[in-house]
Structure formats: C-alpha cells, structure tokens
Amino acid sequence: xxxxxxxxxxxxxxxxxxxxxxxxxxxxxxxxxxxxxxxxxxxxxxxxxxxxxxxxxxxxxxxxxxxxxxxxxxxxxxxxxxxxxxxxxxxxxxxxxxxxxxxxxxxxxxxxxxxxxxxxxxxxxxxxxxxxxxxxxxxxxxxxxxxxxxxxxxxxxxxxxxxxxxxxxxxxxxxxxxxxxxxxxxxxxxxxxxxxxxxxxxxxxxxxxxxxxxxxxxxxxxxxxxxxxxxxxxxxxxxxxxxxxxxxxxxxxxxxxxxxxxxxxxxxxxxxxxxxxxxxxxxxxxxxxxxxxxxxxxxxxxxxxxxxxxxxxxxxxxxxxxxxxxxxxxxxxxxxxxxxxxxxxxxxxxxxxxxxxxxxxxxxxxxxxxxxxxxxxxxxxxxxxxxxxxxxxxxxxxxxxxxxxxxxxxxxxxxxxxxxxxxxxxxxxxxxxxxx
Numbered sequence: 401x402x403x404x405x406x407x408x409x410x411x412x413x414x415x416x417x418x419x420x421x422x423x424x425x426x427x428x429x430x431x432x433x434x435x436x437x438x439x440x441x442x443x444x445x446x447x448x449x450x451x452x453x454x455x456x457x458x459x460x461x462x463x464x465x466x467x468x469x470x471x472x473x474x475x476x477x478x479x480x481x482x483x484x485x486x487x488x489x490x491x492x493x494x495x496x497x498x499x500x501x502x503x504x505x506x507x508x509x510x511x512x513x514x515x516x517x518x519x520x521x522x523x524x525x526x527x528x529x530x531x532x533x534x535x536x537x538x539x540x541x542x543x544x545x546x547x548x549x550x551x552x553x554x555x556x557x558x559x560x561x562x563x564x565x566x567x568x569x570x571x572x573x574x575x576x577x578x579x580x581x582x583x584x585x586x587x588x589x590x591x592x593x594x595x596x597x598x599x600x601x602x603x604x605x606x607x608x609x610x611x612x613x614x615x616x617x618x619x620x621x622x623x624x625x626x627x628x629x630x631x632x633x634x635x636x637x638x639x640x641x642x643x644x645x646x647x648x649x650x651x652x653x654x655x656x657x658x659x660x661x662x663x664x665x666x667x668x669x670x671x672x673x674x675x676x677x678x679x680x681x682x683x684x685x686x687x688x689x690x691x692x693x694x695x696x697x698x699x700x701x702x703x704x705x706x707x708x709x710x711x712x713x714x715x716x717x718x719x720x721x722x723x724x725x726x727x728x729x730x731x732x733x734x735x736x737x738x739x740x741x742x743x744x745x746x747x748x749x750x751x752x753x754x755x756x757x758x759x760x761x762x763x764x765x766x767x768x769x770x771x772x773x774x775x776x777x778x779x780x781x782x783x784x785x786x787x788x789x790x791x792x793x794x795x796x797x798x799x800x801x802x803x804x805x806x807x808x809x810x811x812x813x814x815x816x817x818x819x820x821x822x823x824x825x826x827x828x829x830x831x832x833x834x835x836x
C-alpha cells in the first residue's frame with residue numbers, strides 16, 4: 401500500500417491553528433493556515449499528513465460533539481475540503497483521526513440522555529447505569545475512557561452506534577476525499593467493530609489506510625488481514641531516545657531485532673509500523689534528549705529502522721516542550737515554519753527513504769553494535785543499505801565485513817573502502833548504499 405513508502409507529518413489542528421481551548425462557538429476559518437505550510441511540507445518531502453481531531457468537540461478534539469461537522473474553531477467543511485484538495489494537488493495524502501471509542505459530554509446523543517434519562521432512545525449508545533451517579537451529578541453512572549468522564553465511552557456493540565460512525569466515515573470520504581484513518585486508542589476498540597470497519601474501508605476507496613494507535617502487547621492481535629493495516633510502534637519509542645540518553649545502543653537494536661530480525665519468532669517481519677520520536681502526547685524529542693548533538697542521529701534511526709516515519713510539526717527544527725507543562729505546551733501555534741540544519745537533515749533523510757526500496761521493504765540485520773555505536777543493514781532484492789550511528793563525542797573506526805568493497809554514501813562525505821574499516825566522526829550518522 402501507499403503508506404509503506406510514505407513519510408508522514410502530524411499536525412494537531414486546534415493547537416497548530418491557535419484555536420481557543422474551550423469551544424466558544426465562534427466560527428473562524430483557522431484551518432486554512434495549513435495552506436500556507438504546503439510549500440514547507442513539499443520542501444521537507446512529506447507525502448502524507450495525519451491530522452489529529454478536526455471535528456466539532458468540547459475542548460481538545462478527542463471529546464467529539466458532531467462527527468459530521470468540522471470544528472467551529474477551525475472553520476467550515478468547505479474550508480477543510482479546500483485544504484485537502486490543495487494537499488492532494490501537492491502529492492500529499494490525508495489521514496484523519498478516527499475517535500470512535502468515546503465522545504464528549506456535548507455529543508448530541510449523550511445530551512439527550514442527560515435530559516431524558518431512561519426515556520432517551522440513545523441510552524443504549526453508552527454504558528450507563530441508572531442505579532448510580534456521576535461526578536457531574538447527572539443522576540446516572542456511565543463509563544468514561546480510563547476514568548476520564550469528559551470522555552463518554554460508546555457502546556460499539558450497538559448497531560445504531562456503528563451505523564452512525566460508518567455513515568460519518570463515508571461522508572469524510574465523499575465530502576473530503578480522505579485517504580485513511582488513524583484510530584485513536586485502537587487498543588480499546590471492540591475487535592468485531594474493527595473488523596467491520598476494515599470491511600467498510602475496502603468498499604470506500606482503494607488502499608484506504610487503517611492505522612491504529614497501539615501501545616504495547618502483541619501488535620499482531622490488531623494488525624492483520626482482517627483488521628488494521630498498521631499501527632504506531634510505541635514499543636520502540638522509548639528505546640529510541642533512551643539509547644542515546646543512557647549511551648546504550650543495545651536497547652533500540654535489540655528491540656528492532658526482536659520485532660524484525662531473521663529469527664522465526666520475530667512476528668513483525670514484513671509489517672510496516674509507524675515510527676516516531678515524538679507526537680502530541682509526549683515530551684518533544686529536543687527536550688527529552690540530554691545531548692542536542694543527538695537530535696539528527698535519532699531521526700536517522702527513526703528513518704532507517706523498518707517501518708515508515710512520522711514527523712510532528714515543529715520538531716523538524718528542534719522545538720522544545722515538556723509533557724509536565726501540560727498538553728497545550730506540546731501543541732502550540734507557530735507563526736510560520738522554520739528551517740535550520742536539523743530540518744535540512746530530515747529533508748535529506750526523507751528523500752533517501754522515499755527512493756530506497758531497501759529502507760521501505762528491506763530485512764533488518766545488526767552488523768556492528770557497541771554501547772555508543774551501531775550499524776545495521778536493510779536489504780531487499782538487489783539493494784543493500786547500511787545505517788551507521790556514532791553517538792560518541794570521539795571518532796570511531798568501524799571494522800566489519802560489509803560483503804563488498806565500495807559504498808556510495810547517501811548522507812555527507814565520500815566513498816569508503818570497507819576493507820580497512822570506515823571512520824565515523826563524533827556525533828555522526830551515515831547511510832551507505834552498498835555496491836555489488
């Protein structure tokens with residue numbers, strides 16, 4: 401599918417566009433700001449964008465009020481269609497956040513239940529008990545997502561709920577021509593619901609992507625021919641940054657070996673998972689890495705490992721933000737995109753990734769591994785790529801059997817003769833295409 405050769409860019413629209421946190425009901429076409437960023441995305445080489453929630457909600461987007469209406473704070477449905485059309489014209493596919501596990505207290509059906517209680521025809525849309533009470537003193541108890549009662553859990557075994565959600569997804573394709581969905585908290589979704597959504601996706605559009613937000617556990621339970629196409633690779637997220645902070649490259653390489661290595665028990669071989677160094681829910685990578693010299697290197701790892709990378713808006717030029725300062729700190733509005741040495745490095749990685757069959761589909765094999773250095777191979781058909789990282793402040797001479805004499809270096813430098821080893825400068829990352 402198309403996503404397997406893509407480089408994604410994530411935008412959290414309500415923050416990106418500078419919308420007020422509370423839905424004030426005032427319509428303003430803020431989403432059109434994305435149009436001004438298309439030249440930046442094109443220069444960066446992005447060919448897919450993932451929008452966090454865009455539909456009418458109470459506050460942060462994940463507490464939906466109306467699945468059929470673009471959030472008033474972002475503009476109109478027509479505004480968003482113009483944005484999607486412009487992105488498509490620039491060769492950028494569009495994936496939306498599908499928030500189907502829960503809705504907000506302002507969701508129209510839940511408001512009907514609050515008003516009519518047991519007389520509401522929508523009471524079975526949720527998990528409700530009239531023998532208790534909520535912390536909002538509603539006169540009934542209901543299930544919220546992980547104890548968050550501003551997020552009202554939907555009953556995904558209710559046919560009316562499923563029909564409502566599926567009608568919304570159909571409208572997103574017909575009205576906006578989207579290319580896929582990222583399923584919020586997919587690990588909480590009913591498996592039968594996902595299977596039915598998979599069937600709907602096959603009817604909607606060729607190669608319509610279903611990407612799940614999964615944390616840990618066995619991804620194969622969700623990513624399989626009956627359910628999701630892909631998922632977020634949270635299992636490697638921590639290893640990416642802590643391998644640098646603890647100077648222990650064994651952590652990330654062993655994780656990748658367990659997922660994608662040659663052993664028969666490596667269950668994720670052939671799967672294309674979304675790799676990332678940060679997103680809207682976690683501390684920005686520039687704030688979590690102890691050494692800023694490691695910033696370009698962690699992106700080389702994220703691009704070089706099996707899967708497809710996603711860049712979070714603003715992080716491509718090293719924006720800092722800490723989770724402890726609250727979600728709004730992680731989801732800011734920028735006056736305009738910036739460009740610096742890190743951005744230039746990521747743009748070059750994007751170009752290499754998009755044009756390398758080995759980086760998109762190749763096997764994974766560790767070639768050299770120390771606490772501060774790693775070299776791994778990606779190989780498919782006739783193409784072999786070597787990805788090298790030196791996280792140390794000292795140069796490192798790598799001695800290993802590359803299986804051939806010369807290499808075309810794709811990131812900075814010249815040709816190297818691997819017969820006598822290869823010099824890795826301090827804080828450097830290299831990608832070599834090996835010649836036969």
